[in-house]
Amino acid sequence: MGGLAAAAALRRVGIDVTVYEQAAQFARIGAGIQIGCNAMKVLREFGLEARLRAQSFYPRSWNNRDWRTGAVKFDMIFGESAEQRFGAPYLLAHRGDLHAALASTVPDQCVKLSYKLVGLDEISDGVRLTFANGATAVADAVVGADGVHSVVRDRLFGTSPVNYTGRIAYRTTYPAALLGGQQIDDCTKWWGEDRHIVIYYVKPDRSEIYLVTSQPEPEFRIESWSAKGDVGELRRAFAGFDRQVETVLAACPDVHKWAIVDRESLVRWTEGNVTLLGDACHPMTPYMAQGAAMAIEDAAVLSRCLDGTDRDGIATAFRRFEASRKERTSRVQQTSRANIWLREKTDTDWVYGYDAWTVPLAA
Numbered sequence: 001m002g003g004l005a006a007a008a009a010l011r012r013v014g015i016d017v018t019v020y021e022q023a024a025q026f027a028r029i030g031a032g033i034q035i036g037c038n039a040m041k042v043l044r045e046f047g048l049e050a051r052l053r054a055q056s057f058y059p060r061s062w063n064n065r066d067w068r069t070g071a072v073k074f075d076m077i078f079g080e081s082a083e084q085r086f087g088a089p090y091l092l093a094h095r096g097d098l099h100a101a102l103a104s105t106v107p108d109q110c111v112k113l114s115y116k117l118v119g120l121d122e123i124s125d126g127v128r129l130t131f132a133n134g135a136t137a138v139a140d141a142v143v144g145a146d147g148v149h150s151v152v153r154d155r156l157f158g159t160s161p162v163n164y165t166g167r168i169a170y171r172t173t174y175p176a177a178l179l180g181g182q183q184i185d186d187c188t189k190w191w192g193e194d195r196h197i198v199i200y201y202v203k204p205d206r207s208e209i210y211l212v213t214s215q216p217e218p219e220f221r222i223e224s225w226s227a228k229g230d231v232g233e234l235r236r237a238f239a240g241f242d243r244q245v246e247t248v249l250a251a252c253p254d255v256h257k258w259a260i261v262d263r264e265s266l267v268r269w270t271e272g273n274v275t276l277l278g279d280a281c282h283p284m285t286p287y288m289a290q291g292a293a294m295a296i297e298d299a300a301v302l303s304r305c306l307d308g309t310d311r312d313g314i315a316t317a318f319r320r321f322e323a324s325r326k327e328r329t330s331r332v333q334q335t336s337r338a339n340i341w342l343r344e345k346t347d348t349d350w351v352y353g354y355d356a357w358t359v360p361l362a363a
């Protein structure tokens with residue numbers, strides 16, 4: 001997400017980019033993603049607003065309910081009023097649709113698949129990249145948007161262990177027709193005592209549904225988009241939850257399982273002509289649905305810092321980028337970790353009101 005967003009943003013200010021991706025192809029992973037108004041303001045400038053509106057669900061409000069009684073704890077009002085207030089819509093998308101939209105902004109010849117980075121050295125005329133397939137490349141600058149297990153971060157600053165939170169997420173998308181006509185809310189987080197489940201539609205016609213949970217399971221440490229979970233265990237873990245939850249889980253055919261991790265904020269993101277972006281430098285728990293949004297905001301701010309900069313100014317521009325972004329991303333990391341976002345009336349202006357295109361840059 002962050003790498004493609006950065007490529008789109010940098011191309012917009014006339015910078016040549018190449019995206020190196022370890023995967024052999026982009027696969028459509030079964031997951032939903034909330035596109036906050038703050039992320040939408042960035043995506044709009046990439047020309048993606050109409051496409052994402054057409055492909056995503058447009059919620060009128062986001063409900064937070066008690067797991068057993070169904071009592072409403074807090075309704076976060078979205079729809080037109082939030083769109084006016086924050087300057088862009090809040091959308092619920094299929095992750096694959098957002099990814100494909102971002103990929104559509106970057107010409108195929110700029111994306112090199114099956115390029116797994118294994119080495120990185122600053123040399124006199126740039127930064128040399130070494131890949132597992134034997135290829136090498138020299139670039140003026142490198143943006144490490146390689147996720148929570150970032151090789152670029154490890155090469156720059158050494159390895160720090162990932163923080164396993166002791167919790168796991170089950171998640172999946174499936175056709176809503178499997179609900180057999182049973183009615184459920186459009187989007188709700190069901191708050192339990194030590195666990196929660198989030199359920200929402202990811203298509204405008206409510207044809208596809210997404211669920212994601214969080215619950216304790218300290219022994220499970222696999223963090224992979226392809227690791228499967230046991231639907232029976234998932235149903236048992238949420239037994240006694242509201243009828244809607246039981247309905248959605250009863251119809252659920254298949255599920256993925258994912259260890260939830262985060263990291264402490266890094267002291268630095270930048271070294272010379274190399275910087276980090278997205279989960280590589282500020283991974284977070286998913287409880288604010290802002291991880292990808294932060295990576296997308298990073299992309300816009302990075303492009304503003306690099307706009308008009310020559311090769312000699314890259315290191316300074318990268319430091320400015322880091323200085324412009326660190327306070328906000330650290331705050332979101334910390335707030336996300338607490339897992340209280342929207343549980344009750346919450347000040348959301350500082351998150352959704354942010355505009356990465358106009359926010360003042362650090363001096």
Ligand SMILES: Cc1cc2nc3c(=O)[nH]c(=O)nc-3n(C[C@H](O)[C@H](O)[C@H](O)COP(=O)(O)OP(=O)(O)OC[C@H]3O[C@@H](n4cnc5c(N)ncnc54)[C@H](O)[C@@H]3O)c2cc1C
Nearest residue numbers: 001002022033034116117146147278279286289291292293
């Ligand atoms: C359960 C769950 C739900 C979430 N829900 C939301 C949500 O609703 N809204 C939201 O905004 N965020 C959400 N997030 C967070 C979001 O998924 C991440 O923050 C986001 O994907 C980070 O983007 P990124 O580009 O930094 O990293 P990634 O998406 O992890 O991308 C990193 C890329 O780098 C590639 N890569 C890694 N190593 C190498 C290498 N050595 N060489 C080459 N390529 C490499 C990877 O293959 C991958 O393509 C959720 C996360 C989880 C776990």
